[in-house]
Every structure is written in structure tokens, then in C-alpha cells.
């Protein structure tokens with residue numbers, strides 16, 4: 268991996284508000300074109316982290332670089348802000364102004380020229396299905412529509428990196444999907460995306476990498492890695508009836524752990540492909556009637572709950 | 577420092593103000609009413625051959641024109657609180673701070689936005705006031721009373737400095753108050769010292785002539801510079817996001 272591919276590089280980053288430690292020694296990195304999901308309960312420090320990385324608030328200690336620029340350097344912080352787009356947890360539109368004017372205002376502040384502004388505003392408003400409503404005051408929009416405008420606002424200057432703080436929290440399932448699809452489109456354009464979310468399903472669907480935060484960073488990895496880290500493989504076998512003979516036979520196999528209830532055995536296995544046939548053979552030997560065999564796979568939710576508890 | 581960015585921010589605020597009837601009414605209507613009402617008082621009471629000396633007349637007009645200074649201070653707080661606390665309440669301050677804009681550019685933009693509409697409106701009001709007074713007094717005096725040095729100092733120094741004072745007070749207030757109305761009401765306290773000066777002028781303790789105007793300007797300049805310093809400390813990205821409650 269080339270170093271210059273790392274777009275967000277965070278090392279031992281901490282933030283204290285007085286006595287409260289909001290973010291504690293967090294280390295992770297996000298590569299170019301990756302979607303990084305930041306999961307964590309309320310008050311975990313997600314928003315605080317995003318604000319530090321967007322150069323809105325200062326760090327207490329540690330280091331972070333965005334596309335090679337130092338978040339703690341005043342000159343760099345302007346460059347960083349130009350390079351990133353931020354969708355904050357509160358949309359914060361100017362309610363009296365039209366959708367178009369809201370976007371145009373930000374286009375100017377992001378130093379886009381007139382043509383770029385016109386093209387991008389039309390492009391994003393059409394993409395989000397709001398072009399027809401461009402002259403309607405933002406205050407008259409629904410929460411979901413406002414959220415979409417806030418996303419368009421963050422993209423108006425075609426940033427390399429996009430920070431989204433719980434972007435689908437107010438949206439109906441259809442709009443959420445639209446936002447997710449939109450994020451996937453951006454990913455195709457090699458944009459780097461940092462997504463704060465509570466929504467495990469969403470994280471699983473679109474994130475390449477996930478960090479689980481609870482003031483400290485409890486775990487990072489791909490969704491699969493995190494799921495796998497919860498427990499090993501488990502095999503579930505439904506029998507017609509569990510009896511002592513079957514259990515005796517299984518105990519001879521020196522398996523790690525066997526739980527049974529309602530004639531259902533849940534067995535910890537190390538290598539299911541090799542062990543499952545042996546287990547089933549043992550059961551059959553003991554006269555057991557196997558109804559079905561399934562694998563029990565941990566979900567991201569299991570991983571999440573394990574790490575935040 | 578990119579001044580054009582401050583201007584973009586101020587222009588955005590002007591568009592927002594245009595949609596707010598209360599802002600439009602207070603900023604445009606009050607100076608306008610004042611500019612007609614004050615000459616009307618002079619016309620009906622002062623100059624009807626009731627033996628008012630030129631000196632008494634001048635002192636009356638000086639205190640009347642000082643009303644516009646009070647107005648400059650008072651109207652600016654209304655706009656300044658609106659412009660800053662409005663952003664805070666609508667939470668639009670965070671995306672604004674996320675743009676590649678410096679704190680100073682934003683503060684300057686917000687100051688333009690709060691300063692320009694009231695001051696322009698005051699200037700128009702003063703213009704009408706002067707024309708009306710001249711019209712009413714030309715025959716008696718035999719010359720145009722306005723423009724004169726006194727009003728020139730008010731236009732160039734006293735009114736703008738009073739308005740700047742209000743802007744800075746508005747910035748400092750906005751960091752502590754969460755409610756537009758509360759800030760506007762607190763901000764109105766700024767007129768107390770000005771009213772004090774006005775009363776002192778009325779009872780003849782001080783004159784509101786050229787010398788006093790220059791002294792008042794000098795004092796305000798010092799206070800303005802001091803408050804400017806305080807307001808730049810208050811108006812820092814991190815303070816705004818984490819301490820402005």
C-alpha cells in the first residue's frame with residue numbers, strides 16, 4: 268500500500284472537554300476510495316472526531332492528517348476544509364432562502380466559479396430529485412429533502428473526502444436507500460467517505476471498513492472481520508431427540524463447547540468443513556436423527572454489542 | 577484575508593433580512609419616521625416667530641440630530657443579534673464554519689451585514705431630515721442651516737462608531753444568549769449611555785456641539801477598539817461550536 272493513498276490518517280487522537288474525555292487515543296486510517304463507517308452509541312465521540320478532522324475544533328493530543336495535511340496547522344486547515352465536504356448532524360440550511368440560493372452561497376464560499384456552481388447545483392439537485400423545487404424556500408422542505416440538500420451542499424465543490432454525520436437518521440427507507448446508493452456512486456468516483464452512523468445494517472451494506480467507537484476505538488476491520496471476531500464458528504444441529512448416548516458420543520470428539528436445548532445442539536467448531544461431517548457421523552452412530560444442520564454466523568450487531576458493552 | 581468572502585456572507589444575510597418583515601420594518605421605517613417627525617416638531621413649535629434665538633435653535637437641532645446616533649446604536653443591535661443568533665439557532669453556523677473561510681472573514685461579513693443596513697437607513701433619514709429643516713428654516717434664517725460641521729461629524733464619525741459599538745456588543749452577546757429577542761432586548765441597553773449624553777445635552781450640562789461630538793467620537797473609538805479585541809476572542813470557530821450555548 269502506498270502511503271499517499273491514505274486519505275485520513277489518525278494517530279492517538281484525543282479530545283477532552285474540561286474533565287470529560289470525548290475521544291480517547293484513537294488510531295485508524297482510511298484509504299482513498301474507501302467507505303469508512305464509524306459506529307458507536309450516543310456520546311461515543313463520533314461527532315467530536317469528525318469535527319476535529321474537519322478542523323472545526325482542536326485536538327487535545329495526538330495527530331491526524333487529511334490527504335497529507337496536518338489538522339493542527341492553521342495554513343493546512345484551510346486547505347483541508349477546501350478538500351473535504353461535511354454533512355453535519357444538523358442540516359443547518361438557511362430556511363428563508365431557496366434550495367438553489369443555499370447551494371450557490373456555499374459554492375461561492377468554496378471558491379467555485381459561476382459555471383461550476385451552475386453545473387454542480389443542477390447536477391446534484393437533479394440527482395436527488397429536487398431540481399423542480401430549486402426555488403422553494405428550504406424551510407418548506409421535509410426533513411429528508413433538507414438532508415439531501417445538505418448532502419448536495421457538501422459536494423458542491425467536488426471534494427475528495429466526504430464526512431457524513433448520521434446522514435440517514437431522518438430519512439424514510441426509500442430515501443435512505445437513495446442516500447446509500449448515492450454514497451456508492453461517489454465511491455465509484457474514488458471519493459473517500461467517512462460515515463458516522465448508528466445503523467448497523469447500513470454500515471454493513473456500504474462500508475469497506477468499520478471502526479467501533481466508544482470514546483476509545485474498540486475495534487476496526489472489515490464487516491466480516493468484525494463479525495468473525497465475536498466468536499468462532501458455530502454449527503447448529505437440529506435433532507429429532509437429543510439423548511445421553513448422542514452426547515456421550517459427541518464428548519468423545521473433544522469438541523470445545525456444546526450447548527443444547529429443545530433438541531437443538533449448538534457446537535463451537537474450529538474448522539466446520541472438516542468437523543461437521545465427523546460430528547454428524549458421530550450423531551448418526553449414536554442413533555440420532557439429524558433433521559438439519561446450519562451454521563450460526565455472528566452479525567455485525569453481535570460484534571457491535573460485544574465491543575460497546 | 578479575502579474580503580470578497582466577507583461580502584458573500586454579508587450579501588447572503590441581506591437576502592435573509594429581505595424575507596424578514598420585522599427586520600425591514602425596524603430598519604427602514606423607524607429612521608424614516610424620525611426624519612419626518614423631528615422637523616415636524618420644529619415646524620410646529622420652534623420657528624413660528626416665537627422668539628427662539630439662533631443659538632437655542634441650533635442646540636435644539638443638535639440634540640435632535642443626536643437622536644439618529646441613538647437610533648444607529650439601537651437598530652444595529654437588532655440586526656446583529658438577528659444575524660448571529662439566527663445562525664446559531666438554525667445550526668447553520670457549523671456548515672458555514674466548515675467552509676474554507678477564516679474566522680475573521682466570517683466575523684467581518686457578519687459585521688458588514690449588521691452595520692450597513694442600519695447605517696444606510698440612518699443616512700437616508702438624516703438626508704431627509706436636513707432637507708426638511710432647510711426647507712422650513714431658509715426663509716427665517718436666510719441661509720441653509722444644513723449641511724454643517726456638526727452633522728458632518730455625526731455622519732462621518734459618531735453614527736458609524738456607535739453602530740460599530742453595537743455590532744461588537746451584538747457579537748459578544750450572541751455568544752452568551754440563545755434567544756434573538758433576549759439578545760435584542762439586552763442589546764438595547766446600549767442606548768442608555770447615549771440617552772445619558774442626550775439628557776445632559778438637554779439640561780444644558782454639556783453642549784452637543786462640535787467639540788462634544790469629537791470627544792464622544794474619541795471615547796467611542798477607544799471602546800470600539802477594545803470591544804473589537806474582545807469580539808475576535810469570542811468569535812473563534814472552536815468557541816462558537818463548543819462554548820456558545
Ligand SMILES: Nc1ncnc2c1ncn2[C@@H]1O[C@H](COP(=O)(O)OP(=O)(O)OP(=O)(O)O)[C@@H](O)[C@H]1O
Nearest residue numbers: 284287289308309310311312313314315316818819
Ligand atoms: N461542547 C462540548 N462541551 C462539553 N462536552 C462535550 C461537548 N461536545 C461533546 N461533548 C461530550 O463529548 C462526548 C462525545 O460527544 P459526541 O457528540 O462526539 O458523541 P456522538 O458519538 O456524536 O454521539 P451521538 O450519537 O449522540 O451524536 C459526550 O460525552 C458529550 O457530552
Ligand SMILES: [Mg+2]
Nearest residue numbers: 313314356432
Ligand atoms: Mg453525533
